[in-house]
Amino acid sequence: MLVREAIGRTLHDLGVRTVFGVVGSGNFHFTDALVRAGARFVAARNEGGASVMADAYSRMSDEVAVLSLHQGCGYTNALTGIGEAAKSRTPLLVVTAEAPEPTSNFFIDQQAMAEALGAVALRVRSPRTALDDVTRAYELCARERRTVVLNVPIDVQDEPLPEGARAVARPAVGEPRPAAADVAAFARLLRSARRPVFVAGRGARTSGGREALIALAERSGALLATSAVARGLFHDQEWSIDVSGGFSTPLAAELIAGADLIVGWGCALNMWTMRHGRLIADDATVVQVDLERTAIGRVRPVDLGLWGSVAETAADTLDTLAALGEERATGYRTPATAARIAAEGSWKQVPYQDESTGSGAGGGTIDPRTLTVELDRLLPAERVVSVDSGNFLGYPSMYLDVPDHYGFCFTQAFQSVGLGLSTAIGAALAQPGRLPVAACGDGGFLMGISELETVVRLGLPMLVVVYNDSMYGAEVHHFGPEEPDLSTVTFPDTDIAAIARGYGCEALTVRTPEDLGPLKAWLAEPGGRPLVIDAKTASTEGAWWLKEAFGH
Known part of the structure; x- marks a missing residue:
């Protein structure tokens, strides 16, 4: 047995059942071995999306999820998601191929990058230590709730596992208790x-x-x-x-x-x-x-x-x-x-001035609070809500009720825009009995839109709500009073509904609560195509949570 096959089998023996990634030449074999052992492989369209899916899956399932990466560029594509997981102490095991020679185009200091993100960096050191190295990495994830990057050098992968190679038994150590x-x-x-x-x-x-x-x-x-x-x-x-x-x-x-x-x-x-x-x-x-x-x-x-x-x-x-x-x-x-x-006790009980402009010949907008309150009324209670970052994020976070702590996936430790859709995929796979709801701003949705194909391909009955105000709202409202030129953070209106249909989704453009009518029919047919709501939202000022964050 070669080391690359032993890695996959060992991970499955340890309990890994789901692996996310994008397969390249460097990670093909150990990923294949893990899948042949019985794990499910979820193919993303970009390593950045895969890393966020794995993070969200682990949070919502209490399992150690595995992220499989190609060396070099595949690894760097995933760094934002790995950073989010490390900051959140997600038990995520990143198994990445590694170019051992500086002459390789793919050579970078992957260990230093992992440590800079706050992850634990380990390596499969040799064929003789391979099983122990993999086991140690998994146990760090499971027992200490850490994000671990396990580098697997290409040359070590291709060597035979020596007879007698094994993992070193480590006694379980209990968690500390206060004096x-x-x-x-x-x-x-x-x-x-x-x-x-x-x-x-x-x-x-x-x-x-x-x-x-x-x-x-x-x-x-x-x-x-x-x-x-x-x-x-x-x-x-x-x-x-x-x-x-x-x-x-x-x-x-x-x-x-x-x-x-x-x-x-x-x-x-x-x-x-x-x-x-x-x-x-x-x-x-x-x-x-x-x-x-x-x-x-x-x-x-x-x-x-x-x-x-x-x-x-x-x-x-x-x-x-x-x-x-x-x-x-x-x-x-x-x-x-x-x-x-x-x-x-609920934001839905706090009065507000509805800033919806309705619909008309020139188009109108809907107040994000009005939109979200109506969504909360229409959607089933059994849901898992995932939110992207942006000016809008407080509305789905606080106006959509969730049934428990497995109903809300909040990947905001790094506060990166663009993670929402991939977060929702990982959460949906971890909680398959619930309606997955992805809440994104237009900027974040377009950043991660390649994974909309993943939603369709996996057949996830996901509701994607895009709070579309045609701007990076956090920046517009933070700098707007002082900066006369906001052209760098404002954009022409994008027909997100049309784009979503091109990916194979159903889609709605919403400017009034009445425009949500077709959502009822979609909800009545579980297992159908994903639905993307292009909500043209009013955005006249910064959200209350942004004022709290930046107005201190």
Whole structure:
């Protein structure tokens, strides 16, 4: 058996069932071996799209996804997606061919590039170590939730696997738990808090995390919020105030800013989640719980840091409170607060001035809030929403409800425009029982449009909503008041519906809520062709979340 075949078989034996990529000469054989072992290969049209699909698939499936790449240019095409995954601590294994000789056209320092992105860089060092190298890379992804780039030199691939080659057995190491004294200190803070708020982030989207936080919050009287990336975690909870940060409703911002104790659970409490710190009162106590020790206090000072996983830390704290004989605290959970959450807890309950211009001879536009509220009413509850970056992104992120944290895929750690469509493909494959919804701006959609063919080829019943304002809205509204010439970030209107039909999709042009009528017929025929909505949206000013981000 050659090393290249052993790599594919070993990955399948370890549990890999889905691999994304674009196949070239350098990665053909180990990809083929993985597929022949039983894995599914998802062919993208560009390595950049493949890397984002793999990232999204891993997030929405809790599996280690594999990204297969050709050496050199295939690898560099994928770097933005790899950077997004690394920043998000996605368990993504990038298996890339590597040119070993500097004389090769494909030669670059792939290891240095991976490390610069924040990924772990490893290499298949020799035929004798090949199985161990592959196993070590997979285990780093699975156990430490890291993005790993495994370089496979072309010359090593073609060598025979020596007799006796094997992976070195490594004992499983449990996750850290906070010291008993730290847990006791945290319990005391919870006992004395009158207005506690829990903010759950990416680190809370783990086995048992949600249940443990709900139980501790009930005991301590805390309100439940999430970072944007963990949206949906507490969707069915009465005391949930949804997202903390730039996407917060006015009520959520008021309640979080009024908290006397804020606890970040697997959450960095960064500028986006805390509105540059404005959501933290000057006299509030801040606690941070995180599995990554260096993350504690990295963004802002905290009064108490607990190094451990969310589920175990919350469970230990609940046990400590029980041992102290404490009764359930009222905390923030008063009848008055409950009434306000019921009346004001959703963006759909916040009044706004509809800026739709209707339709006419010269064409009209629809307010993105009006569009998204109507979509939320029409679409089935079982959905998985993926959003691109841009001025529009707050509307689908906050006006479209999601059933749980597997219903919202938010690839925004790198904040790159153009990832939305590929994100939706990966999420759709991970959650096949739900309607996949891709929300994109016109700029981001056109950047990643090659993957629309992938949507059609895979037969995904996807709804793609393009918020088309014919501009890079974030830049227009950020610089508009001061810059008279915005020609570099504005464009003629593009008939996105016509382009989508050319790819084999159904398509609608929407300027009024009534234009969404055909969507009902499309929804009534599951398994049909993808539908692209070219929504001509009003865009008279920057979205509220942009004002929060740049107006501090």
